[in-house]
Amino acid sequence: MNLRNTEIFCEIATHRSFSKAASVRQISQPAVSQALQQLEEHLGVTLIDRSQRPIQLTSEGTIYHDRCQKWLQDYREIEDSLHQSSGRLTGRVRVASIYSVGLLQMADYVTRFRNEFPDVDLTLNYARPDDVYSQLLRDEVDLGIVSFPKDGGDIGSVHWQDQEMVLAVACGHPLAVLDSISLSQIDGENVVAFTNDLMIRRKTEKLLKKSNLTVNVVHQFDNLETIKRAVEINLGVAILPLATLRRELEFNTLKSIPFSDCDFVRPLGIVHKRHKHLSRAAEKFVELLHEDLPPDETLSNKSPDFFSANSEYEKH
Numbered sequence: 001m002n003l004r005n006t007e008i009f010c011e012i013a014t015h016r017s018f019s020k021a022a023s024v025r026q027i028s029q030p031a032v033s034q035a036l037q038q039l040e041e042h043l044g045v046t047l048i049d050r051s052q053r054p055i056q057l058t059s060e061g062t063i064y065h066d067r068c069q070k071w072l073q074d075y076r077e078i079e080d081s082l083h084q085s086s087g088r089l090t091g092r093v094r095v096a097s098i099y100s101v102g103l104l105q106m107a108d109y110v111t112r113f114r115n116e117f118p119d120v121d122l123t124l125n126y127a128r129p130d131d132v133y134s135q136l137l138r139d140e141v142d143l144g145i146v147s148f149p150k151d152g153g154d155i156g157s158v159h160w161q162d163q164e165m166v167l168a169v170a171c172g173h174p175l176a177v178l179d180s181i182s183l184s185q186i187d188g189e190n191v192v193a194f195t196n197d198l199m200i201r202r203k204t205e206k207l208l209k210k211s212n213l214t215v216n217v218v219h220q221f222d223n224l225e226t227i228k229r230a231v232e233i234n235l236g237v238a239i240l241p242l243a244t245l246r247r248e249l250e251f252n253t254l255k256s257i258p259f260s261d262c263d264f265v266r267p268l269g270i271v272h273k274r275h276k277h278l279s280r281a282a283e284k285f286v287e288l289l290h291e292d293l294p295p296d297e298t299l300s301n302k303s304p305d306f307f308s309a310n311s312e313y314e315k316h
Helices: 003-015 018-025 029-043 059-086 103-116 129-137 199-210 224-232 242-250 280-289 304-309 311-315
Strands: 091-098 120-127 143-147 155-170 190-194 216-221 238-241 254-257 265-273
Touching: 003 018, 003 029, 003 059, 018 029, 091 129, 091 280, 103 120, 103 242, 103 280, 120 129, 120 280, 129 143, 129 155, 129 265, 143 280, 155 224, 155 242, 190 199, 190 224, 190 238, 216 224, 224 238, 224 242, 224 254, 238 242, 242 254, 265 280
Parallel strands: 091 120, 091 143, 190 216
Antiparallel strands: 143 265, 155 238, 155 254, 155 265
């Protein structure tokens, strides 16, 4: 059996798309189609019903996919054991992260990992929280990074970090002269917020309601970068994780003001499919996330291919 063609078929079956399978495998779409055709000719059956959109598996394709998923998992575990005994780290790690973790913050870790383990194929994509969990459960990714992580059922979680929440304001905003601020001082302020469906928005509203405060939500977005740009042009203030403001603080486009009367943090967790074997490469990525990066490891030394590979980030 051709391992490469089987892996490509499983990517097509998982994503229900030739183009997405090509993107994941980093090959052309014609190469994906050719691999599937060769596999079907070898097996003597049709695995994919190409007449439907999104594409669907035939009954034979469903059987083959179910069996091959288990077989490929066992094969990767065997490879992982062999490489671990030899001290060589190879394989792949697929990570999905929520947008609001921040491209800059994740770039530091991705660059460090690729430098330390160049033989590992690490891919990182950004998605909404529900999509991160869905990708995990469909085995499209190995790890997810989310805020206020779930831990139960088929999902396991490892605590990563607690991010301090601060008030972000434009440098010309009247509140920018303050070194700290109480919650009561933002009562009635115009606020740029996350959308209602995100947990960080619900936790923020709960905090304000507990203090009997109301704010005027003038704009709401599901994208952290869009919120920061809105605050920069003084459309309102925002309550954001301090760790995601590094670039703006460095270039003095925003001012962060800590809260003096509350300890508001956003927990981040690394989630995984509970009963799925994590490769040694995936475990190494989790270990690296818990390391302190050198202070000089900044955006200046990121490789160009990292940004081209993640250019979709700014579109959401």
